[in-house]
Amino acid sequence: MKDSTSYFLPDFGSFGMAARILVLAEAIAVIFTIALNTRVGITAGRDFLFLSAYTLAIALVSLLFLRIASKSIRRLSAIRGSFVVIGLLLIAIVIVTEGMIAAFYSLHVIPVRWPAWQMTVLVHSLLIGTIVMLLGLRHLFVSHKAQVDAKLEQEARIQALQSRIRPHFLFNSMNSIASLTRSDPPRAEAALQDLADLFRVLLADARKLVPISAEQEISRQYLEIEKLRLGDRLQVHWTVSNVPRNALIPALTLQPLLENAIYHGIEPRFGGGTVKVELWADNTETLNILISNPVPEIRKHAHGRGNKIAMDNIRQRLASHFFEAATLQTFEEGDQYYVKIKMPIMKNQGDRYLSGIPR
Amino acid sequence: MSETGALVEQKREGMKVLIVDDEKLARDRLRELVGEIGEYVVVGEAMNGSEAIAQTMRLNPDVLLMDIRMPGMDGLEAAMHLMGLETPPGVIFTTAYDQHALDAFEVNAVDYLLKPIRKDRLAKALSKAGRFTLQQLHEINQAQDTPMTRTHLSVHLRGNIRLVPVQDVLYFLADNKYVTVRTASEEHLIEDSLVNLEREFGESFLRIHRNALVATPYIIGIEKDGSATWQVALKGLDKRLAVSRRHAAAVRRWARR
Numbered sequence: 001m002k003d004s005t006s007y008f009l010p011d012f013g014s015f016g017m018a019a020r021i022l023v024l025a026e027a028i029a030v031i032f033t034i035a036l037n038t039r040v041g042i043t044a045g046r047d048f049l050f051l052s053a054y055t056l057a058i059a060l061v062s063l064l065f066l067r068i069a070s071k072s073i074r075r076l077s078a079i080r081g082s083f084v085v086i087g088l089l090l091i092a093i094v095i096v097t098e099g100m101i102a103a104f105y106s107l108h109v110i111p112v113r114w115p116a117w118q119m120t121v122l123v124h125s126l127l128i129g130t131i132v133m134l135l136g137l138r139h140l141f142v143s144h145k146a147q148v149d150a151k152l153e154q155e156a157r158i159q160a161l162q163s164r165i166r167p168h169f170l171f172n173s174m175n176s177i178a179s180l181t182r183s184d185p186p187r188a189e190a191a192l193q194d195l196a197d198l199f200r201v202l203l204a205d206a207r208k209l210v211p212i213s214a215e216q217e218i219s220r221q222y223l224e225i226e227k228l229r230l231g232d233r234l235q236v237h238w239t240v241s242n243v244p245r246n247a248l249i250p251a252l253t254l255q256p257l258l259e260n261a262i263y264h265g266i267e268p269r270f271g272g273g274t275v276k277v278e279l280w281a282d283n284t285e286t287l288n289i290l291i292s293n294p295v296p297e298i299r300k301h302a303h304g305r306g307n308k309i310a311m312d313n314i315r316q317r318l319a320s321h322f323f324e325a326a327t328l329q330t331f332e333e334g335d336q337y338y339v340k341i342k343m344p345i346m347k348n349q350g351d352r353y354l355s356g357i358p359r
Numbered sequence: 360m361s362e363t364g365a366l367v368e369q370k371r372e373g374m375k376v377l378i379v380d381d382e383k384l385a386r387d388r389l390r391e392l393v394g395e396i397g398e399y400v401v402v403g404e405a406m407n408g409s410e411a412i413a414q415t416m417r418l419n420p421d422v423l424l425m426d427i428r429m430p431g432m433d434g435l436e437a438a439m440h441l442m443g444l445e446t447p448p449g450v451i452f453t454t455a456y457d458q459h460a461l462d463a464f465e466v467n468a469v470d471y472l473l474k475p476i477r478k479d480r481l482a483k484a485l486s487k488a489g490r491f492t493l494q495q496l497h498e499i500n501q502a503q504d505t506p507m508t509r510t511h512l513s514v515h516l517r518g519n520i521r522l523v524p525v526q527d528v529l530y531f532l533a534d535n536k537y538v539t540v541r542t543a544s545e546e547h548l549i550e551d552s553l554v555n556l557e558r559e560f561g562e563s564f565l566r567i568h569r570n571a572l573v574a575t576p577y578i579i580g581i582e583k584d585g586s587a588t589w590q591v592a593l594k595g596l597d598k599r600l601a602v603s604r605r606h607a608a609a610v611r612r613w614a615r616r
Contacts, residue, residue: 175382175475178475182388229384270407
């Protein structure tokens with residue numbers, strides 16, 4: 001199968017395509033009639049009829065060729081297919097032009113079989129045909145790309161949403177809360193409140209910047225819910241030093257990383273483990289976030305797609321605020337998996353990070 | 360018709376249930392719901408697949424309520440091992456979410472319950488808890504977002520299941536219908552094919568002969584003996600395994616990496 005995202009040629013055998021090509025041919029006839037005549041009159045009418053007949057004849061012959069060749073064209077790459085399409089049009093132009101001159105001669109419209117202007121007409125027609133066809137293909141390419149982009153963007157949005165709300169976490173948490181409503185109603189209530197707060201943030205606009213203290217708070221609430229499920233198997237160790245509380249980071253930077261660490265590092269381990277979170281500032285300019293989790297003893301599954309989506313999502317949002325000034329790295333050392341983020345410290349919501357960016 | 364129905368009802372009375380989930384709150388909830396439904400007795404709990412198998416051997420439950428995603432051996436794998444029993448227990452899977460796997464459950468008519476678990480659904484599932492085939496379980500596994508590879512092999516001995524961790528296996532040697540599984544201290548026979556084993560564990564096993572797969576982490580040397588055939592030396596094993604001429608190139612390629 002062809003890669004449908006890069007293949008832009010339509011089915012030339014289709015009715016829609018035929019209609020479009022005929023309209024285009026007629027449009028060319030109109031343009032040249034206008035170009036040749038300064039006044040509306042008999043001459044203009046005659047030119048129009050003649051040019052229409054000429055362009056439509058070329059269009060019809062091309063359509064016939066395309067119809068026959070459409071299956072073979074679809075087997076070629078988009079570029080080769082385009083060359084074939086142009087080639088077929090040029091052949092159609094030669095056939096129609098030569099045929100018309102031969103017909104005029106036999107009908108005694110013109111006196112000689114090989115008039116002096118024959119070459120000029122042919123070359124002009126071929127040039128015009130090539131240019132129109134290139135523009136047409138360009139149009140097909142652009143409109144196809146627009147369609148693909150729209151589709152990709154929609155998919156990206158859905159993925160972004162799913163990377164924020166892992167259904168596995170949501171439904172397991174609800175199951176825990178259902179269990180607690182019987183055995184420990186106050187804890188069930190607290191858990192529901194944490195879950196509600198978390199979802200308010202998850203559903204909010206993830207493109208905005210929030211103070212790191214707010215992100216820490218939402219992470220803490222998230223961890224409370226996970227502790228309900230995992231109990232002592234989940235230990236979290238925070239080390240926060242000299243980080244300004246009002247330093248701004250993209251919303252949902254910390255929480256999804258913690259969720260990844262738990263999903264991939266703690267849950268698959270029988271005895272659980274410790275997630276370490278370190279936040280610190282280098283001088284007053286750079287904020288560092290380092291999150292680590294143990295790797296599972298046994299790797300039953302190939303590395304999931306979910307992890308990569310979440311990382312890409314955070315990377316994109318970091319880049320949209322800080323450009324190259326922010327980095328996200330992941331690495332394994334010993335039996336620990338690390339995610340390290342470096343980003344500039346910014347305290348003012350209004351202005352985007354500007355210094356140090358090559359323009 | 361109605362008489363057999365009544366008979367089944369009677370048999371269900373006092374049916375023994377084993378609850379398998381790594382989360383305590385999930386186990387508590389199931390235990391409570393099963394209690395409320397009545398008719399069933401929770402005979403035990405387990406926290407992952409290996410425990411579930413051990414408990415099944417000990418307690419002989421009629422049906423398992425088993426989570427799929429668990430640390431160590433997960434629920435699907437445990438069910439696969441249990442299928443080898445002469446009279447395997449019924450298994451009802453519980454799961455939070457995996458769209459693709461759920462479709463496969465439906466297709467294969469394997470019982471499952473979605474978390475949070477509802478009492479009425481649980482009662483219905485328990486009342487018709489059925490058995491299924493290994494093939495169905497394999498299909499569900501393949502449909503999962505990230506299919507698992509088994510952590511253990513099961514050896515069936517007189518109605519017992521003996522679990523052999525895959526990471527302890529030195530090599531697999533095929534012989535007619537059976538495959539010999541060799542660990543540092545033991546040898547077992549399993550009913551499987553090398554092709555299947557290679558497909559599943561190919562990442563850590565290397566084919567050195569038409570009838571032999573060796574565990575790459577245990578390879579300590581590849582040497583030539585007098586008669587110019589290559590041999591593989593494995594950690595903790597005195598004898599050498601012969602590399603066939605057809606596989607020699609692939610083995611040397613692996614050694615260079």
